Amino acid sequence: MSAMDDKKLSSNVLQMKFMQRSKRRMDQEEVDVTQKELQKEYLASEEVDSTQPGPSTGSSSKARTIIYEQRFDLLEDLLFGRMSFKGFNPDVEKLMVYYHELKNGGKGDLEDGELDESKDIQDDEMANRLGAASTVGKRFKTKRQRANDNDKGAGRNSKEDSAQSVPEKRRKFMKPRD
């Protein structure tokens, strides 16, 4: 096939009916080649509008990379639009601090660890109120451990207050007197 491609077929041969199909194919290939060349030319003449520096094709080595930016707050480095002075709106004052920190260094924390505004009572306050320090721990102890604790508690307190540390007597069934 490569030999045939190197030599051009004579026009007489191409006019023959059995050659029509391949003639059409060759014309199409020619058209494709010219189209591709035109495309390449057109793209090369356009500026490379990308964020990556450096040229991608030969002729655009003269072109600079240009980025189009329409946002003024990025171009002019504007502040956040909401401001409050002398404590008129404390939420907005907090926002001002947040955005100021955001600009000057790293991410600020709008909701500082403890203050989750969706909750009326914060987590730590709730836990303390429910008695997390002692009662929740008891739930996960085994019976033996609980018994030991009670004995220990009883043992320590017996010197000071023996009456309280005596365990409650189990009430027996009392027969009703008729």
Place this chain on the structure above:
Amino acid sequence: MSVVYLPGDKLPVSTGKEALIVGPGVSRADDRLVATQAGVLRSKQQPFSCWMDAHVRRYVPVRGDKVIGVITGKAGEAWKVDVGAAELATVSFLSFEGATKRNRPSLKTGDLIYCQVLLAMKDMEPEVVCIDSEGKSRGLGALPDGGLLLKCSLNLVRRLLSAKCALLPTLGKELRFEITCGMNGRVWIKSNSHKETIAIAQIILKSEFLNESQISELIRTIIDRCRGF
């Protein structure tokens, strides 16, 4: 003396190979940069950027801008918001912090919202949201009741919000107020009394064509007048 360029003027931007950020009002024509708006050329180093600072009152929505919108009505699962653009923008019910299908934000016609432009294309109606990509409002959302809404030029708002302008901090030392500036040329002010609110509005509007030293004089004059001296 700053030079004012007219549309069509070639801008004296250095030709080179480094990356260049082209802002609004500047366009590229072959090898040169050309002004498309009448105004003063502003530039910034690192990365090198240039844009036109033009006196414009009409707002064209840009994605990412934070603007003040006025609710004008409902449309299905969204509100119609007047943002100052050619078309009314929409804000979905779910674009607020903590909003669910059952828990809708309570807004009525006429309420003001501070929102961010999400979608802004030439042929589509803009869409705004009161939430950021993490789902937090961080200052966006409905503005408090009361206060005064001003309409001014876009460049005045940009000046108020720039780090170099001392107008708002100076005012903040004298008066107790709250202010929200939308990039669409709308400024909302709320203060303790109507008198103070009007004084602040006057200061903002009159400061447009004054320089920094004149602004402090202006503030002094108007506040004295407000306090009755």
